[in-house]
Amino acid sequence: MSLAPRPIWQERFPQACDWDAEIETGTIPGLLAPVVAARPEASAIEFRERLISYGALHELIERLAAGLIVDGVRPGDRVALLLPNTPWHPVAFFAVARCGATVVHLSALDAPRELEHKLKATRPGWLITTNLPGFLPNALTLLEAGLVPRLLIGADERWGQEGEVLALPDQPGAVALDSLLDAPPPAQWPQVLPDDLMLLQFTGGTTGLPKAAMLTHGNLVAAVNIYRLWTDGEPLAPGENRVVAVLPLFHIYALTAALLRHLRDGNLILLRQRFDVEVLIRDIAEKRATVFTGVPTMWFALLNRPGVEQVDFSSLRSCVSGGAPLPFEVQTRLEGILGTRLNNGWGMTETAPAGARVPKMARLRPGLIGVPLPGLAMKIVALGPPRAELAPGEVGEIAIRGPNVFKGYLDDEDATREAFDEGWFLTGDLGRMDEDGLFEIVDRRKNMIISGGFNVYPVAIEGAIYEHPAVREVIVIGIDDAYRGQAAKAFVTLKAGAAAFTLDELQAFLKDRLGRHEMPRALEFRDSLPRSAAGKLLAKVLIAEEREKQAGLASAGPASIDPAA
Known part of the structure; x- marks a missing residue:
């Protein structure tokens, strides 16, 4: 019995990772457990110059999860998060997971009507926010409109005062999050399985208006471990890295690639509430950050900061630009300043968002997104049925499959059916694959x-x-x-x-x-x-x-x- 031939990218880039490694899956509570058990005293998060250890983070998660259960949260319920980058986010995210419930991510950038649309689409029973001026008024408006029955408000000053905060309102349905932290733990924690729905993350899908993509515990954990297996040019020993996390955690890219992936490794997250190029430079030059994952807007700000050529970037081991295409000439200039490779890749909300990365040995060119990450398969298919696989060099739609690919769009069977072809997710991106198995984006099929x-x-x-x-x-x-x-x-x-x-x-x-x-x-x-x-x-x-x-x-x-x- 002959074995199936290895994909061409594995033959061309054998050094990129262990292509034969099994992709671990599991649950979000299980993701944090090994580090908490092995190194509870290690620092997990630094926020406003304060350190939170893995043990302290775990304790807060357990206390909030117990409080949520007392407050009525049950497996399968939905809890929306309207939060900036704050320790309340990972605490709430993992606590909801511990309850067996589902997180609904809301964007801090959303206008009131967009928040209303997302709440009507997902119908959460709870909304967790904070008492910052940019968050609490919107959350109270949603509560008053009856779009969410219960509002839990985390005190921003718990993490050290920085700027204005609002007083907690005396309003029916609005409760201080701190009041839930003294609840006794349940006699038995809810059972959580990899196939359980963990996250509703809004996306446009391949067509139309934003939809709620359904991501399971297994999808997210698989994506984390897929990233961990990619070692090409990135010697990131677990527990030895300082990771700048300034991308918004309500975005799938930051959630998986910055927060979950590095908490799993026991690294220190330098959590920042907003992007400031001077703070970023301090984190790298003085605090010796080793990992920075940004979007082009941030890289442009760094590139154009006067005197950037004199900054000491020698601590950086991994720099990644994602979320949007980075102009090729800008990448080249940045690499000259950073003294290290600026890695590019590709992914989507529907892939949680692991997709492709550019191998170190690949010759860079505009539009290049690289090869599928370990455990994933990609191909180029014809734009219309039958979705035949196209030969190298031909332009078609990029299709992908793997354990991180989502289960479909919430309450939209038609969109889900149209997004898949025989188990392959049709991404809506037009591209081609060359003779080495390297993929490149040609254009977007839709006008997103x-x-x-x-x-x-x-x-x-x-x-x-x-x-x-x-x-x-x-x-x-x-x-x-x-x-x-x-x-x-x-x-x-x-x-x-x-x-x-x-x-x-x-x-x-x-x-x-x-x-x-x-x-x-x-x-x-x-x-x-x-x-x-x-x-x-x-x-x-x-x-x-x-x-x-x-x-x-x-x-x-x-x-x-x-x-x-």
């Missing part, structure tokens, strides 16, 4: 914009702009943005007799309708917008025009990058 690492959906922006009384028609597309990677541009036609408005005026109108990451950064008025023969507005015509314009600007010479833009 990735701005600063966040998914932005033109249809949602268009819907909000259509509410402006002067707007007749609108098309929103993504354009190149030196700081964010991409940004939204709106093309607008006006109603008869209506006066034009400025971009600032449009942004002010959209302030309560869209999140900051969704705001259009460019505006153009047209007498008419391109249409198909059937009368459908054609975004692709405007996309092509913008590409031609950008190509003309590029040929005229390099532009400066303004990180404050």
